[in-house]
Amino acid sequence: MFRLAHISDIHLGPLPGVTYRELASKRVVGYVNWQRNRRRHMHDAVIDTIVNDLKASAPDHLAVTGDLVNLALDGEIEMARHWLETLGSPHDVSVVPGNHDAYVPGAFDKSCRSWAAWMTGDDVNTPVDRHSFPYLRVRDNIALIGVSTARATAPFMANGFFREGQAQRLGRMLDATAERGLFRVIMIHHPPVRGAVSQYKRLFGIALFQKIVRRHGAELILHGHSHDPSLFFIGGRGAKIPAVGVAAAGQGLGDRHPPAQYNLIDIDGDKGNWQVRLTRRGLTGPALPPSELQVFELGADAEASRQLVRS
Template identity: 40%
Template sequence: MITLAHISDIHLSPLPEVALRNLVGKRLTGFLNWKLKRHGEMKTETLHRLVAHMRDQDADFTVVTGDLTNLALPEEVRRAGQWLTDLGHSDRIAVCPGNHDAYVPGAMDEAIENWGEYLKGETLEGETFPFVRRVGDVAIVSCSSAVPTAPFLAIGRFEDKQAARLDRMLKLLGDAGYFRVVLIHHPPNAELQHPSFGLKGHRIFRQVIKERGAELVLHGHTHRSSIHHIPGLDHEVPVIGVAAASAAQGGTLDDPARYNLFRIEKVGNGWSCTMREYGFQRVGDDIVMRMQMRIY
């Protein structure tokens, strides 16, 4: 049996000191949003408590589906790298980046350089994404939807070339009998698309999953706990989102901080997979198991 933990939307706080020369374009609007609203909703103590609880589960592997930073300032990127190191060794953790990690042009390159092995695995054509990590019978495929965008937009992008590589990977891994978990920051299902924060290329992504199959798709971005499905090769594929890991109770838009824990096991010619959601309730101070459900 393999246990897989899923955490997302870290949004490390507080912001480092920001030089005036950095407050141009999108970073200016993001900084104002942080100061006026988000700084009161993303709490360091909330994140610390949730991560400590998750680490006590001693999962075999942990996936982080993006938005470790807020404005992708160089100091934020460095701090996020240290946070990953504190979370655990890179051979047990994989990251897919979020839109905040690619907030402005060049930020994603800094993240790739700073986060190193957490953003690496087996690849095709020498490209960074998708990359694959294999843990027992489980194959984790990390995609990227992270691109810099204009102010007031939080869209992601998934294009044909990455789709072609994902197609080949899922075919190879499926033929080899792996339980395939696909990571992407932006949700790919039609129900969660929006012109200002949706995934451009969500139809392309879904078409790959429909033609090649997968067992599970994990995402972040919405700051909400959610379960949807998209068509797969021979069964519907669960698409599961998790609340932001630093979201304090009492926020106006977000679910309180949570993480998911999956227990995956080969059973004959099929799979057994159960999910437990842990986190804060809207009332009360304790981290609790909020839900348990069988996926396969």
């Protein structure tokens, strides 16, 4: 059995010092949002509690699906690199960037350079940039495929983008890993389904992404961005593919979104006979440790999937 953990939307704080020059951009909007909202609900202590519980679950690998930072300041990007080092070896932790990691022009390239060790495919020695995605890592009989939807956007927008070039590379990667009989996990920040988030946050390229996974197949999709635990299904070749979201890892109590959670996915079996169990663990109170919230047996479609436990 392979145990895969999944967290997203960490939004590490506190913000480092911000200069007036750095605020002369979209960052001024994010800075106001941080001061008015995120600062009250996103907490490092919450992240530490979630990560400690996650490590106690002894996963074989950890997927981090974006938004490590808030305004993509140089100090934040460096702080996130140090935080990634505390999670474990880059061999055991895979990251894809989110829209906050590419908040303003130039930030995406800085994030790629700083976090390259966690966003590099197996046996790849070239620098990480937007053309490095999707990347592929194989651990046991699991193919971990990292897709990027991150791009700087206009103020008040948080959209993602999935375009033709990356789609073609993803299709070839899915075919190659299918031939090897691997369980294919796609990691992506923005939900690749309609209706999961507001229009100003949605992914441009949903239809293209779904066309690729329907044509080439996959076993599981992990995403973030919505700050909500969710389960959707995308029709694929011969089966429907679960697309699993997760609550923000740094989310405290008192917001409209659920408090911090993480996913554990236990994968067993082999090609054509996979057994997949999804367990959600997270906070239920200010003084309580994370607990088991929901357990699903994931079948090939929504009807075949069973929710086993709900607290």
